[in-house]
Amino acid sequence: MERNGEIVNNGSIIIPGGGGPVTESPLDQFGIHPILDLNIGKYYVSFTNLSLSMLLTLGLVLLLVFVVTKKGGGKSVPNAFQSLVELIYDFVPNLVNEQIGGLSGNVKHKFFPCISVTFTFSLFRNPQGMIPFSFTVTSHFLITLALSFSIFIGITIVGFQRHGLHFFSFLLPAGVPLPLAPFLVLLELISHCFRALSSGIRLFANMMAGHSSVKILSGFAWTMLFLNNIFYFLGDLGPLFIVLALTGLELGVAISQAHVSTISICIYLNDATNLHQNESFHNCIKTRSQS
Amino acid sequence: MRFSGMDMKGINMLFAAIPSICASSPKKISIYNEEMIVARCFIGFLILSWKSLGKTFKETLDGRIESIQESLQQFFNPNEVILEESNEQQRLLNLWISLRICSTVKVVESLPAARCAPKCEKTVQALLCRNLNVKSATLLNATSSRRIRLQDDIVTGFHFSVSERLVSGSTTLVEASTVEQIREAFLLEPRDLIREGFIVLRKVRVGGIPGTCGDGVGL
Numbered sequence: 001m002e003r004n005g006e007i008v009n010n011g012s013i014i015i016p017g018g019g020g021p022v023t024e025s026p027l028d029q030f031g032i033h034p035i036l037d038l039n040i041g042k043y044y045v046s047f048t049n050l051s052l053s054m055l056l057t058l059g060l061v062l063l064l065v066f067v068v069t070k071k072g073g074g075k076s077v078p079n080a081f082q083s084l085v086e087l088i089y090d091f092v093p094n095l096v097n098e099q100i101g102g103l104s105g106n107v108k109h110k111f112f113p114c115i116s117v118t119f120t121f122s123l124f125r126n127p128q129g130m131i132p133f134s135f136t137v138t139s140h141f142l143i144t145l146a147l148s149f150s151i152f153i154g155i156t157i158v159g160f161q162r163h164g165l166h167f168f169s170f171l172l173p174a175g176v177p178l179p180l181a182p183f184l185v186l187l188e189l190i191s192h193c194f195r196a197l198s199s200g201i202r203l204f205a206n207m208m209a210g211h212s213s214v215k216i217l218s219g220f221a222w223t224m225l226f227l228n229n230i231f232y233f234l235g236d237l238g239p240l241f242i243v244l245a246l247t248g249l250e251l252g253v254a255i256s257q258a259h260v261s262t263i264s265i266c267i268y269l270n271d272a273t274n275l276h277q278n279e280s281f282h283n284c285i286k287t288r289s290q291s
Numbered sequence: 292m293r294f295s296g297m298d299m300k301g302i303n304m305l306f307a308a309i310p311s312i313c314a315s316s317p318k319k320i321s322i323y324n325e326e327m328i329v330a331r332c333f334i335g336f337l338i339l340s341w342k343s344l345g346k347t348f349k350e351t352l353d354g355r356i357e358s359i360q361e362s363l364q365q366f367f368n369p370n371e372v373i374l375e376e377s378n379e380q381q382r383l384l385n386l387w388i389s390l391r392i393c394s395t396v397k398v399v400e401s402l403p404a405a406r407c408a409p410k411c412e413k414t415v416q417a418l419l420c421r422n423l424n425v426k427s428a429t430l431l432n433a434t435s436s437r438r439i440r441l442q443d444d445i446v447t448g449f450h451f452s453v454s455e456r457l458v459s460g461s462t463t464l465v466e467a468s469t470v471e472q473i474r475e476a477f478l479l480e481p482r483d484l485i486r487e488g489f490i491v492l493r494k495v496r497v498g499g500i501p502g503t504c505g506d507g508v509g510l
Contacts, residue, residue: 076359076363077356077359077360077363078355078356078359079356080349080352080353080356083352083355083356084352087355130333131333132326132327132329132330132333133326133330214329215325215329218325218326218328218329218332219325221325221328222324222325222327222328240328240332243328243329243332244332244335244336246332247329247332247333247336248336248340251336
């Protein structure tokens with residue numbers, strides 16, 4: 001098949017005149033393909049590469065936890081592997097205690113499993129997408145949006161459960177002049193609702209941009225290798241080093257995004273439970289009421 | 292020609308890699324596209340980071356394991372640990388006492404007429420007086436530095452307590468100047484300072500500060 005002077009063969013474009021196969025679109029890596037076609041009634045519930053990828057992550061996390069807690073729990077003095085898993089586990093309670101104020105330890109512990117699961121999922125899923133020939137689940141807006149929306153709804157429910165209708169005072173910060181109140185309520189409402197979108201978009205955009213740039217640069221290097229020119233061949237080292245550096249950067253971004261999304265969940269939860277009041281203000285109110 | 296263990300391992304891997312590549316290529320198991328570059332860069336980065344950071348990472352984990360081990364040991368055998376510590380302290384005390392004795396004897400012996408005790412009495416007295424003077428000077432210095440630190444602590448403490456109370460409401464210029472006045476008032480001698488502090492606090496509680504246009508600070 002010929003298109004604009006280029007020969008297209010099985011989706012890959014071949015440059016006439018000795019050039020090797022040019023890469024497909026860098027966005028092709030995000031395609032979802034069914035592995036097992038399944039239809040239940042009207043619903044299409046196929047097992048796709050996305051499902052496989054998530055299942056692999058789940059399997060990896062469960063295996064890790066199982067290995068370090070087999071025979072009724074880990075050892076008192078951990079080995080390096082158990083120590084690593086313990087460090088990951090310990091990270092979340094520290095974060096929850098630091099970020100969420102004005103709550104007792106027991107209440108914080110109620111939020112811990114949800115935050116911990118989100119963190120573990122992001123921590124294992126994001127870097128796993130960097131492995132070649134694998135699939136990056138968090139580069140799909142639907143997945144990240146589902147995560148962020150479910151967390152947002154949960155946090156709003158927690159807010160209403162804790163404060164009742166007084167939760168609406170969250171929309172009006174203290175000390176605001178009355179004429180400004182309607183505008184501020186509107187602004188606060190929009191900013192509150194957009195939290196759900198923003199945390200989803202942040203994760204999706206970071207993952208997608210990073211993976212695309214790695215793919216584009218590696219495609220560039222791959223094309224240079226097949227141009228039958230010694231200068232291009234030697235010059236290929238440049239993009240190769242950039243891809244190497246980008247791989248490191250992307251791994252860092254993948255891990256830091258897990259951290260960032262967990263911190264933002266904690267901050268939203270803190271806002272919902274303390275309603276625009278910081279801890280010192282909370283303590284001040286407490287001492288005043290006592291005196 | 293003889294190969295070392297590492298060379299043999301490398302050669303074996305090479306011989307294993309060639310047939311596996313030959314077998315996987317026609318079956319389209321290994322696809323030759325830009326993903327190969329990504330894969331190589333990924334593996335290269337992992338190897339590089341393992342070589343550069345692996346040791347630090349291992350040391351961190353080992354440090355954690357050791358600290359857990361030590362705390363467990365202390366938890367299970369507190370008596371042993373305390374006994375060991377007390378023994379160590381006793382040993383150090385004995386050593387110190389013996390050193391003191393030795394040094395005194397040495398000083399006395401090192402004097403020009405050490406053996407004629409009545410003659411060197413004045414020299415020993417002078418030496419002891421000098422030591423006493425040095426120690427008293429050190430003590431004076433320590434006392435004055437302690438006093439300055441105490442003064443600083445009191446100023447900071449009062450400043451924080453007053454600002455906390457003022458900031459909890461709304462902060463105005465008058466209140467800010469009040470805080471400044473209180474701070475200035477604290478730059479006095481400790482005795483006066485404490486007195487001033489109590490006066491200021493009492494006034495703040497009552498609702499008036501001298502020199503603030505009569506504005507009360509409602510608490």
